[in-house]
């Protein structure tokens with residue numbers, strides 16, 4: 001019995017050392033179909049949440065390109081690599097899920113009065129986008145980053161999405177994002193990690 005117990009403990013110890021080694025090297029890959037369309041990632045709401053920028057219609061002449069909250073999540077193995085290095089690894093996946101501003105007697109700037117005060121609260125899911133850094137698969141995309149949308153509407157989202165041409169998405173990210181096409185200037189969690197490097 002004692003021997004079995006020791007073997008079990010040893011087995012667990014070996015398994016966790018393996019997991020640690022993997023977390024420092026392997027980046028969980030995105031899935032693609034034969035035409036290089038991305039499959040909708042599963043479980044992304046359990047990824048690492050890094051921020052929720054908001055550009056409401058009412059502050060953008062009634063026509064913000066994305067009038068919702070932009071909830072941004074980084075795939076955990078890519079987040080671990082960023083934590084270790086301050087850089088985005090090949091294979092990094094980042095999603096942005098759009099969430100409407102809560103409706104509840106919204107005033108002239110689209111804000112609502114809630115128990116916490118006047119402001120903007122999250123309402124309903126309204127769209128899903130993904131970016132993947134994969135220079136081998138997308139050699140023509142600047143920085144190797146490809147961008148996808150699974151729909152700008154309430155779920156259910158599309159199962160697959162083709163990459164946008166570089167000038168549709170990639171160009172603005174290249175011109176204005178702070179860290180390798182990613183808008184870390186809007187994500188203090190990521191800025192703080194990079195500052196520790």
Ligand code: HEC
Nearest residue numbers: 053070094095096129130131147148168169172181182183
């Ligand atoms: C005019 C500039 C611009 C264009 C064009 C643009 N984006 Fe972005 N994108 C941003 C900004 C700014 C952010 C930072 C967070 C936010 O406000 O959503 C962002 C953030 C993102 C993120 C989260 C990761 C990050 O880089 O911060 C994804 C995913 C994303 N955009 C996808 C897309 C897709 C897909 C397209 C094309 C359909 C696109 N973007 C086009 C400006 C742009």
